Amino acid sequence: ACPGDPLYAWVRAGAPRPDGTGPQGGAGGEVPAGDGVARYRVRIKGLEYGYGAKGDHVTKVGEALVAQGFGRYYMVGPGPTWSDADTRNYSDYQQSLGYSGTAPHEDADGVPGEVSLHRLLGYLPGEKTPAAAPPFPGRSAFRLGRSNPAVTVLDQGLVRRGFARHHAGPVYRPGPVFTTYTRDNVRDFQRATPALAGDADGYPGPLTWRLLLS
Structure with a gap:
């Protein structure tokens, strides 16, 4: 049954918990001062990130972290x-990329x-x-050793997202042939994406295509 009016009234009252507490902050709870959580801001492309920064771009970062x-x-x-919740979640994300050091102004301190x-x-x-993302071209576009224009689009997405460590020459270059290097780079992207990690076979399906290119 829909909770309806009782739930709406509870939310308007501040969503109190059984112990009398309620949600703190905008995106999550705060931590005590001096607890080692970074409280400075940075500016990237004219937008601020870090404790107290405001805007739709902050929400987008949080949604991407959850995803x-x-x-x-x-x-x-x-x-x-x-x-502080955004900072601590972003720190977890930075550490997943291999960054270390969670104290303020270190590489994994949670400030982008x-x-x-x-x-x-x-x-x-x-x-x-x-x-x-452009329309998915179908799984038949991605066959080892076969050429298809969609592979070039796929490669461009891999390079843009930073999944291009497998290659034959000096760097990974987009091209129309689906090679073992393409497959291995796609597999890396799938393994790094929770929604895809359970089926990281290196062959793009509709979800891999959309998440990589959108």
Whole structure:
């Protein structure tokens, strides 16, 4: 049964918990001062990130963190004001990328840098927002050793998202042939994406295509 009016009244009252407490902050709970959580801000492409920063771009970061499986510190979900919960979740994400050092101003302190932010979102807010992914061309476009224009589009997405460590020459170059290097780079992307990690075979399906290119 729909909870209806009783639930609405509970939310309007501040969503009190059984112990009398309620959600704190915009996106999540705060931690005691001096607890080692970074409280400074940075500016990337004209937008601020870090404790107290506000805007739709902050919500987008939180939503992307949740989608990637890094939302354990949120009490009420992502919101437009950067809280300690955003910082702690972003720190978890940075550590998953191999960064270390969680004290303020260290590499995994939970305050975004351009590289990690671009890796998370696939673009940098403040730049032109990318269009939706092109239509999925079908699984038959991705066969080892076969050429298809869709492979070039796939490769461009892999390079843009930073999944291009497998290659034959000096760098991984987009091209129309689906090679073992293409497959291995796709597999890396799938393994790094929680929604895809359970079926990381290196062959793009509709979800892999959409998440990589949107």
